[in-house]
Amino acid sequence: MRQAIISDIHGNLEALEQVLERIEGEHVDQIVCLGDVVGYGPFPDECLQRLSSLADIKILGNHDDAVLGRTDITDFNEHARTAVRWTREILSQQGREELMTFVPHFSSEIAHYVHATPLSPMEWDYILNVFDAERNFTAFTQRVCFIGHTHVAYCFESTPEEFIRMRRASGFTLSNHTRYIINVGSVGQPRDGNPAAAFVIFDDENGAVEFVRVPYDVKKTQLAMQKAGLPEFLIKRLQLGH
Numbered sequence: 043m044r045q046a047i048i049s050d051i052h053g054n055l056e057a058l059e060q061v062l063e064r065i066e067g068e069h070v071d072q073i074v075c076l077g078d079v080v081g082y083g084p085f086p087d088e089c090l091q092r093l094s095s096l097a098d099i100k101i102l103g104n105h106d107d108a109v110l111g112r113t114d115i116t117d118f119n120e121h122a123r124t125a126v127r128w129t130r131e132i133l134s135q136q137g138r139e140e141l142m143t144f145v146p147h148f149s150s151e152i153a154h155y156v157h158a159t160p161l162s163p164m165e166w167d168y169i170l171n172v173f174d175a176e177r178n179f180t181a182f183t184q185r186v187c188f189i190g191h192t193h194v195a196y197c198f199e200s201t202p203e204e205f206i207r208m209r210r211a212s213g214f215t216l217s218n219h220t221r222y223i224i225n226v227g228s229v230g231q232p233r234d235g236n237p238a239a240a241f242v243i244f245d246d247e248n249g250a251v252e253f254v255r256v257p258y259d260v261k262k263t264q265l266a267m268q269k270a271g272l273p274e275f276l277i278k279r280l281q282l283g284h
């Protein structure tokens with residue numbers, strides 16, 4: 043099975059369209075979306091609609107949950123709060139219903155999939171270092187767990203001796219008896235200094251993991267955000283990839 047795994051689209055339709063075009067040429071069997079389809083960006087409904095029939099597995103993110111009014115936004119920063127409120131106002135009933143079909147996590151023989159952490163999927167914690175990773179390796183049984191949430195692509199591996207280390211987000215092939223937590227990065231708001239949309243292609247038959255970057259017209263999304271009256275800080279960060 044060949045999968046495209048995408049996350050953190052955040053209403054950035056232009057980035058999503060470019061990613062979907064790339065995925066089309068990759069002949070995948072499944073598209074997995076790890077959540078945060080909405081929040082920050084100007085086209086939440088359009089992104090939800092686009093993924094509605096295309097994504098085979100749809101995981102709930104903290105911004106999705108916040109827009110539905112379930113996750114408390116007092117912990118969000120000011121700009122994120124503003125964007126959540128804006129999204130709540132403009133989101134259609136159909137969009138809300140679509141979001142309500144998203145699941146907190148998903149497990150198959152191939153992998154475990156969750157937005158933030160396998161240990162506490164709805165608490166929206168972060169896996170930022172080997173200590174966070176160590177606790178989380180106990181929370182799933184598969185060889186691989188795919189996550190999003192930090193908007194930075196990376197990978198933690200737990201070797202047969204249970205030695206945990208972080209590796210760079212560059213292509214590799216899974217090793218026998220090693221387990222992985224792979225962060226696929228963000229389609230709509232990368233924060234690793236590279237504004238190009240990020241996602242992962244995974245082939246469970248040969249164990250190949252490919253970290254893909256796709257440039258898109260950032261200006262187009264920025265103009266739509268300006269028109270929507272979204273915070274200047276959020277508009278600027280897109281071109282910095284931060």
Ligand code: ZN
Pocket residue numbers: 050052078103105191192193
């Ligand atoms: Zn996010």
